[in-house]
Amino acid sequence: IQEGMIEAEKLKVVSEIAASVAHEVRNPLTTVRGFVQLLGEPSLTDQKRKEFSLITLVELDRAGSIISDYLSLAKPQNQKLEPISLNEEFLETSHVLSSYANLQNVKMVTEFHSSGIIYGDKSKLRQAIINLCKNAVEAMPDGGTLTIKYFVDESDNKARIYISDTGVGMTKEQVKRLGSPYYSTKLKGTGLGTMVTFNIIREMNGQISIESKEGEGTTFIITLPLHTKKEEAAPGK
Ligand code: ADP
Ligand code: MG
Secondary structure (H helix, E strand, O other), X not given: OHHHXXXXXXXXXXXXXXXXXXXXXHHXXXXXXXHHHHHOOOOOXXXXXXXXXXXXXXXXXXXXXXXXXXXXXXXXXXXXXXXXEXXXXXXXXXXXXXXXXXXXXXXXXXXXXXXXXXXXXXXXXXXXXXXXXXXXXXXXXXXXXXEEEEEEEOXXXXXXEEEEEOOOOOOHHHHHHOOOOOOOOOOOOOOOHHHHHHHHHHHOOOEEEXXXXXXXXXXXXXXXXXXXXHHHHOOOO
């Protein structure tokens, strides 16, 4: 009976998750459909055409990242563990994010003072960083600056990554709620981004701390162990 109960409970969770994925993904798709229709207007100016294509791309990416967030909740995927160059990683991340940031009048600044290598799954790390950067951009509705920087701390063999925005900031209570499922203050939010990010960083044996001030902005500080040869000798967990 016990077993049956657990199965029924699991099925309930699965169907709830399926329902929310469907719901969340439908919103960006509806937006995309509308703009694709507008793009077919012959009278459209070049300026508008560019703007609408950009919105279409951003919304499609949004649908994509909602799907990856839900997928990474669905547990063991094939992890590919490898050494990751933080310089390369952040270069690519800022490339991926630049059109989104542009659209919201956000200036992106990257600052690397050293070259750090960590160890883990590249696509997961990217998902974690992009979730934080997206939140940063979304916290600056009137534009602002998103700064990504990192330092290598030789004293404890760790890389310290700082992701800062000059946005709305959070109260202490809001900071405490970060990472709990479905916590969102946004109209179009899923409330999964920070939870997924926290899980990924924890899996990588890292830590996250948050400094935030209402009306001034927020900084996420991620500490990750630097790559040592040991891990390559005994890969996986
Ligand atoms: P979502 O972005 O879908 O709302 P997240 O889990 O990514 O879900 O974020 C949860 C909530 O945390 C957001 O709705 C927002 O209120 C708050 N938040 C996260 N990052 C920031 C930030 N950089 N500045 C201000 N608020 C933030
Ligand atoms: Mg988010």
